[in-house]
Amino acid sequence: MKALVYHGPGSMSWDEVPNPTLLADTDIIVRVDVTTICGTDLHILKGDTPEVTAGRILGHEAVGTVTQVGSGVKTRSKGDRVLVSCITACGACRFCREGRYGQCLGGGGWILGHLIDGTQAEFVRVPFADTSTYLVPKNVADEDILMLADILPTGYEVGVLNGHVQPGDTVAVVGAGPIGLAAITGARMFSPSNIIAIDLADSRLEAAKRFGADLTFNNTRQDALAYVQSLTDGLGVDVAIEAVGVPASFELCTALVRPGGHVANIGVHGKPATLHLESLWTRDVTITTGLVDTYATPTLLKLVASRQIDVSHFVTHHFGLDDVMSAYDVFARAADTGALKVVLSR
Numbered sequence: 001m002k003a004l005v006y007h008g009p010g011s012m013s014w015d016e017v018p019n020p021t022l023l024a025d026t027d028i029i030v031r032v033d034v035t036t037i038c039g040t041d042l043h044i045l046k047g048d049t050p051e052v053t054a055g056r057i058l059g060h061e062a063v064g065t066v067t068q069v070g071s072g073v074k075t076r077s078k079g080d081r082v083l084v085s086c087i088t089a090c091g092a093c094r095f096c097r098e099g100r101y102g103q104c105l106g107g108g109g110w111i112l113g114h115l116i117d118g119t120q121a122e123f124v125r126v127p128f129a130d131t132s133t134y135l136v137p138k139n140v141a142d143e144d145i146l147m148l149a150d151i152l153p154t155g156y157e158v159g160v161l162n163g164h165v166q167p168g169d170t171v172a173v174v175g176a177g178p179i180g181l182a183a184i185t186g187a188r189m190f191s192p193s194n195i196i197a198i199d200l201a202d203s204r205l206e207a208a209k210r211f212g213a214d215l216t217f218n219n220t221r222q223d224a225l226a227y228v229q230s231l232t233d234g235l236g237v238d239v240a241i242e243a244v245g246v247p248a249s250f251e252l253c254t255a256l257v258r259p260g261g262h263v264a265n266i267g268v269h270g271k272p273a274t275l276h277l278e279s280l281w282t283r284d285v286t287i288t289t290g291l292v293d294t295y296a297t298p299t300l301l302k303l304v305a306s307r308q309i310d311v312s313h314f315v316t317h318h319f320g321l322d323d324v325m326s327a328y329d330v331f332a333r334a335a336d337t338g339a340l341k342v343v344l345s346r
Contacts, residue, residue, distance in 0.1 A: 003057045003121030004324050009047035012058065014324055020117065020125035025072030028129040030064040030084055034142045034345050035119045035321070037331045038086075038150055039177060040268050043245065044113075048270025052114055059120030060086040060112040061149030063142045073129045081136040083301075084119060084126055086110060086150040087294045091131035101131075102291035108132065110291060120324060120344070134297060137305040143343045144304055147182075147311040151341070152300050154266060154292040155182025155243070160190065161296070162288040163239040163264035167191040170232055172256050173213070174224075175243035176204035178314060178340050179266055181211045183241045185309060188212045196237065198224050198252070201335040210313060219252070228256050235259070242266060247273035259283040265290075317342040 005015045020029055038061060044052045062084040066076055076082065089096050090106025102109055108128055112118040117125065126132055136145050160183055165171055169192040173180045176199040187195055196215045197208035205216040217227050228237060236258035242250050245267025251274055253263045263285060275287075303309045316339050319327040327342045334340070 001122040002322065003117070004059065006044065006052060006054060006056045006058050008054045010045060012045065012325075012328070014322065017057065017121070020123055022068055022070050023125065024127060025070040026128050026130065027070045028066050028073055028076055028126050028133070029068035030062065030082060030124050030126055030133075031067050032062045032064045032119055032122060032124055032321070032346070033081075034064075034146050034343055035059055035062045036146055036149075036341055036343055037120075037327060039179060039245070041113070042332055043268045043270060046270060048268065049114070056113065057117035057121050058113045059118035060110065060114065061146060062119035062124060063136060063145050063149070064124070067123070070129070075130045076133060081142075082133040083136055083145050083148055083297075084112070084124065085132055085134065085294050085297060086112065087292060088112065088127055088132040089294075090128050096131070099295040100293050101295065102293045122321065122346075134301060137301070140305050141312070143315050144311050145301075146343065147314050147341065148297055148300055148304060150292065151178045151182045151314070152185070152304075152309075152311065153294050153296050155179050155184075156186035156300065157292050157294075157296050158266045158288075158290040159183035159241040159243065159264050160186035162290055163241055163262045165190045165192060165239050168193045169238035170194045170196070171239045171241065172196045172198060172228060172237040172253070173208070173241045173243055174198045174249045174253050174256075175267065176201075176208040176213075176216075177243065177334065180241070180243035181207060181314065181340065183243055183266065184208060184211045184213055185311075187241075194231070196228065196231070203335065203338045207338075207340060224252060225255050232258065236261060238262070239264065245269050247271055251276065254280060254285070254287070257285055259285070261285055263287045314341045315343050316340045319344050321346055
């Protein structure tokens with residue numbers, strides 16, 4: 001089969017590799033019908049995640065068709081259409097029992113495209129299939145379901161729920177890429193009074209308006225802190241959601257938040273950020289971090305299937321699976337191309 005293989009920082013190629021095989025009785029093999037590229041994949045290529053070793057097939061999001069089923073799999077059958085989640089869950093360890101699947105101790109967590117071969121390929125092996133895949137509802141487009149593999153639960157759980165967004169809150173989302181837009185989508189469900197999107201690219205701020213941001217601010221031209229303080233009587237926002245993964249955006253969030261507020265970090269950080277305790281220690285600020293657990297995926301799946309959430313506008317570009325190198329180029333230059341999510345199809 002063909003797959004996108006990582007060869008070390010800055011290097012990848014579309015290679016012929018062996019087909020995956022069942023390694024445990026709880027595995028399935030899935031024919032990848034649609035997959036996508038995540039900002040985390042770009043962090044891997046930058047060298048921000050050194051545990052990803054050369055030779056790894058990238059990707060952790062897919063919708064596909066089951067082609068092989070291990071003897072221990074109880075709820076999946078050959079021919080099923082499934083969502084392959086970015087998080088794999090053994091279902092039995094301490095953290096899985098707590099719903100913290102991202103911290104799985106039994107061989108799961110974020111492993112696809114990270115510690116084992118991933119989904120940017122013609123086929124993928126999925127461990128713990130019963131607890132790590134979801135049946136795709138009828139009459140829902142594959143690419144809509146694909147948005148539930150990572151970005152929608154990540155923005156919702158790690159941003160909105162960890163940030164404790166409440167009705168009437170003022171919420172700042174720093175970073176209006178796909179994850180930031182997913183956080184805006186999730187925050188809207190809690191009826192905040194204002195959502196402020198902050199980014200460096202006007203194209204992404206325009207997208208943020210379409211996704212439900214009430215106000216936008218380009219931080220390359222003016223002072224975001226002064227702008228937010230002018231809107232909040234000098235207090236700051238109730239919730240600041242970091243959706244970039246660079247020190248400046250995290251430090252901005254800690255400056256934007258009001259006393260007693262929440263900073264919810266979503267971004268994947270490859271460099272240290274300064275925690276300004278000299279100004280934060282008296283302010284009762286809660287800072288959360290987290291890897292998505294995907295405990296909200298069943299709920300979000302119902303909302304997408306019932307059209308309560310429209311995710312179709314996340315997808316801006318379509319490519320064939322064989323055009324994955326071009327797709328990476330377009331996705332990596334999002335400020336120029338306007339790319340949000342790119343979908344690669346068979």
